[in-house]
Amino acid sequence: MTESNGSPSPERREDMPDWEKRFRAPRVSLPDWAEDAPDRSLFVSNATGTYELYAWDRATGEQRQVTNRPNGTTDGVLSPDGEWIWWFDDKDGDEFGVWRRQPFAGGEDELAVPGLDPSYPAGLALGRDGRMAVVGRSTDEEGTTIHLARVSDAPVELYRHRESAGVGDLSHDGSLIAVEHTEHGDAMHSALRVLRPDGTTVAELDDTKGGTVELGLEVLGFAPVHGDTRLLVGHQRRGRWEPLVWDVATGEETDLALELPGDVSAEWYPDGSGLLIGHSYEARGELFRYDLRTRELVKVPTPTGTVSGATARPDGSVEYLWSSAAEPSSVRSTAGGVVLDPPGLKSPGSVPVEDVWVEGPGGRIHALVQKPVGATGPLPTVFDIHGGPTWHDSDSFAAGPAAWVDHGYAVVRVNYRGSTGYGRAWTDALKHRVGLIELEDIAAVREWAIGSGLADPDRLILTGGSWGGYLTLLGLGTQPDAWTLGIAAVPVADYVTAYHDEMEALKAMDRTLLGGTPEEVPERFEASSPLTYVDQVKAPVYISAGVNDPRCPIRQIENYVKRLQARGAVHEVYRYDAGHGSLVVDERIKQVGLELDFAERHLKGRGSRGD
Template sequence: MSDVQPAHDTETTPGTTPGTPPGTADLPDWEKRFRAPRVSLPDWAEDAPDRSLFVSNATGTYELYAWDRTTGEQRQATDRDNGTTDGLLTPDGRWIWWFDDTDGDEFGVWKRQPFEGGEDTPAVPGLAASYPAGLAIARDGSAIVVGRSTDEDGSTVHVVRGDGDPVEIYRHRESAGVGDLSHDGALIAVEHTEHGDAMHSAIRVVDLDGRALAELDDTKGGTEELGLSVLGFAPVAGDTRLLVGHQRRGRWEPMVWDVASGVETDLALDLPGDVSAEWYPDGSALLIAHSFEARSDLWRLDLATRALERIDTPPGSVSGATARPDGTVEYLWSSAAEPPQVRTTAGGVVLDPPGLKCPGSVPVEDAWVEGPGGRIHALVQKPAGEGPFPTVFEIHGGPTWHDSDAFAAGPAAWVDHGYAVVRVNYRGSTGYGRDWTDALKHRVGLIELEDIAAVRAWAVSSGLADPAKLVLAGGSWGGYLTLLGLGTQPGDWAVGLAAVPVADYVTAYHDEMEALKAMDRTLLGGTPEEVPERFAASSPLSYVDDVRAPVYISAGVNDPRCPIRQVENYVDRLASRGAVHEVYRYDAGHGSLVVDERIKQVRLEIDFASRHLR
């Protein structure tokens, strides 16, 4: 493996300013935002905290990097054509585990290499390829717990002890995965949806032989199903406390569950919005991650005194945080205007990649719009000048996700080209309570589009958006909503840009990975054979003959989430009636980890919109 290299040489040459890599000075800002080296929040080994692992695009492709904090050495650990982002360190810091799929199809096996570098070898010999569903490694290396998912087997959990073979201890047709392994390596927390609702998990704690020891299931005994999530076992020897996320008060909050005694400790934090948490390394406190109305911040909760202390972070979004053994907190922060940085409460920036510096963008503004299901939150970025502007409605994926006041190179590129950008946290989005997230069931896609239509009407009436130059765009679930919106709201949009979309819902269901089939059964109430009318009502293919706007579609040929065959079915229908459309197919999965490829796709989208909005 080669040492980590900056994305560009930083030596000063004529025509550049100090610190500007040669060949980049004349690049437009929108392209610089993609090319500038970025780093993820570093993960660190529990028993070797000076050894860390992070993701960076320094070579032009997102890959894993090992970082020895003692020596300062950084080393590129993976090097694959389509990039690598799924990896972790073993607790002792000796090994890097990384997931090896085929060209972005998310189906593969775990491999490992020594932290200092060396040969990649199969991490779990004898375990066939699958989709990953969680991984946990005992601190003393005595046990490895691997979650897997395949179309044939459903969800399985395997345990490897020492040099032994993998032993299956759990199997179910519905979605399940490994949540965590206790400090002593004796208890496994499994998140499962055996009750059939893929949006609301239950938790079962088992031993290494698969024997059930404790169960926490909020889906039983009530008319409303509530979800749980595993946040982690206490990092203390002999401690059987499990940190759990719950929705008992209509939003995500943490609690502490002692799986040995069964005692549940309700933390009841007085913070609006969603709240998550992780342990401080000594188990005495929790690092609280608080998200409210598209912003987030951090707090420290002392478990003995229940004192809640705010950790100073700038306004914007914290997309990851970790408490270090010395009590400091490292966090990945950004805002719509300012690029991401890995900061520390000790002061300063933890990792500052060399090379091209990322230009900022314009701040985001909040819009609150009354909609058919309640008040809708939208985020707006505007170019210089007076409106109305050509406007891109950039619709987020998920659907269980949300847009926030965080840096995003895609929307910033549109602003640089004179477009306003509107991002809508429609019903189905997270961050606004459980009822808002769960509201889209059975009328999938149509409910989200009602909210998007309400924000569209506001954008036009407020003078922000030019009604003749409205672009509906998005990727993944956002791409799905784009195609569905072009067919169900044909007079509202001048151009559609759909990346890796669901286009033919029935074919997508039959071709997609097993975990997403479970999610679709939850959202729509059954399979295409059981509820054909719901699949038809929610499928863009049902409305393709009503599409009037020019359509641009990009799709990965190895995509397991929005498979290529269902996209081709939709494109064939467009072509059969002579509809204006363009299709770009690329050799990757559900998006690309290659910077040049991402820039190419954004350039094609902007060019398509410009040509058809002139």
Template sequence: MTEITGSTPDSTAAPAAGSAAASMPEWEKRFRAPRVSLPDWAEDAPERALFVSNATGTYELYAWDRATGEQRQATDRPNGTTDGVLSLDGEWIWWFSDTDGDEFGVWMRQRFAAGADGAGDEPAVPGLGPSYPAGLALGRDGTAVVGRSTDEDGSTLHVVRPGEEPVEIYRHRESAGVGDLSHDGSLLAIEHTEHGDAMHSAVRVLRLDGSVVAQLDDTEGGTRELGLEVLGFAPVEGDSRLLIGHQRRGRWEPVVWNPLTGEETDLAIELPGDVNAEWYPDGSGLLVAHSFEARSELWRYDFAKSALIQVETPAGTVSGATARPDGSVEYLWSSAARPPEVRSTAGGVVLNPPGPAAPGSVPVEDAWVEGPGGRVHALVQRPEGEGPFPTVFEIHGGPTWHDSDAFAAGPAAWVDHGFAVVRVNYRGSTGYGREWTDALKHRVGLIELEDIAAVREWAVDSGLADPAKLVLAGGSWGGYLTLLGLGTQPDAWSVGLAAVPVADYVTAYHDEMEALKAMDRTLLGGTPEEVPERFAASSPLTYVDDVRAPVYISAGVNDPRCPIRQVENYVDRLAARGAVHEVYRYDAGHGSLVVEERIKQVRLELEFAVKHLGVGAR
């Protein structure tokens, strides 16, 4: 056994320059290349924007005055900051302050304009203690609605008016969160799971005194597996319409609902796959994001014409988009071969990060494989040369997520080292309809691994993958599936690489944040005490003695999602039987926002795989 301890590097360290930069491997350049998120803008001051960048080597929030071009770093913390929002008037930046990535903390705020009176960070809501965040909505009169989650109180929502103490207006043991405030600040939309199904929310609209205005609940008290989500109130004065996402036709799509009248407007957007939407700033239409078979595109839905008009974007993935007051659309785009850019339909790149661009990578190929639950979609990247190749099955987290034709530095690093990379959108993944996502029940983990096994068989039979050099890898839920797969399919895998995994499901349940406990109860049908056989069947710890492949595990010591104690239980069992393994612990939460730390983790994974597979390093 090898144990490695991590420390957070200096977040102000600049990327290597000169000859050192020239000799840097391409895969490291991809991680070090500065990136920016899609800028968020203040609704009543659209020239004031907020974005996230890794320009200093750590992901932090940046304020951008688009009128003057001035940019400044707004946060600076050793483990990074990514959760922030602008007040509607653009005067304040709210950001969430936790401790070393543990996701438990308080909202802080600072003036947007550097050097203004009162500049500097201050508690945004002095009367509220630390919690896990459960949404935030800011009103035009300075009112805020803050969602909180704690193990002791469950979910609570609080109205905070300027100069007054916070007032609790909602409390429930099950998960709930803030959706949006109406334009005039009189109505609050929330999502809740009081029916006990954490995978399918209902929507309720409240007054700010907590009184109920209206409710939509497609679950029928938990007897029907249909969910709703809040997409936002109409952004114009006097308009109480609320945009809701629903699953009534077997996929996500929008409907317009007026909670004051009960009227629903079915848009009947006939596009395959999942459809999301947000309002155009004048309320005349919707910006529609369409996701289908691991790609995405944008459309405008025009209310006056009841028509869809395509918004031209390149082939690949749009990771975020926003309609601007002038009618243009800004969007964050990438493909597996090309790094991300913030583009505009008005032309050109909106926001260029400083420094050299990330090197490109190879495009993805689509593979469709017949699995036990239907056709499984996988994305494949091949290195140069002829197969069969050593192959990494890089399994996505979530599980309610999906891999797409988007730029990812991790898979590209494996390709650079001569590995093929296969990413599987197993049952439980989003983007393939409600039935595919909701198939993940009771036999949790085992269902996903059946789909991964089918794709593995295809990869070997097609000549892509060398059956003696197969790596099962992933982070979070992907790390969980890695450990579970090594134990339940011990002959299938040559090496396992598990980052921030669930390793001991029972202990993980008792130690994780309350919202994830609710999700686990939904997935497995109860608590470990109520359905012990299901937790045992889905726990990697149950099968640890069957693991034969060398195992590499990395874990954040402050992780609230996959807590460290349950990882240590699994590692202790590996050590007791003398299994080949390495463990890397680092001082952060569910992953790291520090670029050098992430590079270190990828390097350790590469070295471990190369050593145990006997393939040549590059």
């Protein structure tokens, strides 16, 4: 057993390998812009080696770093008038803290809402005049609360419930507040309620009522027009995510009925005349403009790949964050060119992704495959399993998989049942037999990989972070002969202890997935917990964990590690001072380097790679 707790940052070398350059190269998020001051923007960048918030004045070109914390900052909101930057201040990545704000032009930070105790964030909406905010909070003791805060006044509670909820949006004139809630007890499918600032209810929209079919709703935003009572809503009434326009004053619903095969999201154009449509289908993304008057859908040109975010500007242009597995991300505009290009080191590209469809026990499974240029199988193969679980891998740039490819591995990523982007039935299939369902799909793709000649069965690595780390540990125990070694980052390892220690919103999700608490359905928690199968693990195991993680807390990981130690099982553990992953580039590089080294040492001498 090897244990590590940190070391000095590696020296920067001009001859650093490509995999390290991909992590070090400065990257930026899609800039958020102030609705009433569109030249003022806010974005996230790793330019200093830590992900932090940056203010950008487009009129002058000036950019400045807003936050500067040892473990980084990514949660920030720009006020509609462009005067204030709100950012969430937690402790070392534990996600429990308070909102602070700073003038856009710079200055001292101040407590944004005096009178509210620290909590987990549950949404934030800011008034246009800079004097009102709607703040969502989540704690173990209170459940979810939503407060209305006005400058110079004490915050007033508008909403409280034990189940998870969150702030959806605030109308343009500040008279309406949209809330997503799960008072019915299903954390995967929200209902909507619209409140006045005095807390009284204006309207309700709940697709979970009166039936056994579980349908969810999400707030996409109020119309950006003063006095407009239209709310853009995402729904699942036809088995996938689609938008509709709901007039909360009249109750009228306008179903767009878009003829697109995948999941569809939307946001308003700044004048409220149309919608910017985001379409996700089979691991790729594209954009459209929908005219609300003519009901015409027009494609917005983007390259083939993944659009991770997009926004329509006041001049009608669209800015979007795009990448593919082969090309690094960039912020582009339909007006032409790259919008925001950070100076310094440029990220090397990688290899394109190949699509594979495999028949599985629950239907066709989509997998994405990358392999070194010119390589022929059988290859050492990494099954890199995504987190979430309500997420999906896509044809987008990712430094982690690219690092494995650089070192001679094939990489397979599986969009198992529970993944988004393949319809509601595929996502909602993940119930009660949690973890075991996903592993059935991963096993089917594993058999394809071996049978096709891609993967060497003696050199198979199962790896992932968060939910992917959980599936890694569960797979090593339930499929002990299938995997050569496992690498799990910030995993769920002991499901019962994880439930009792994790943040309240995740407890609600676990109750939905498993049908109750550990005390109510102990057999389901036992069947889905990696700790149950730890004595069956044969492969060497590498685990990394953040000691401040509120999502996959450290105590339940220590329980699993103690069981490995008691058996004398081959394992290594790396603990670091952060939460659910790290926002520090050096730390992330160190973690990937340790994973690559672990794999190299334990695969040495196996198969053709060791000949």
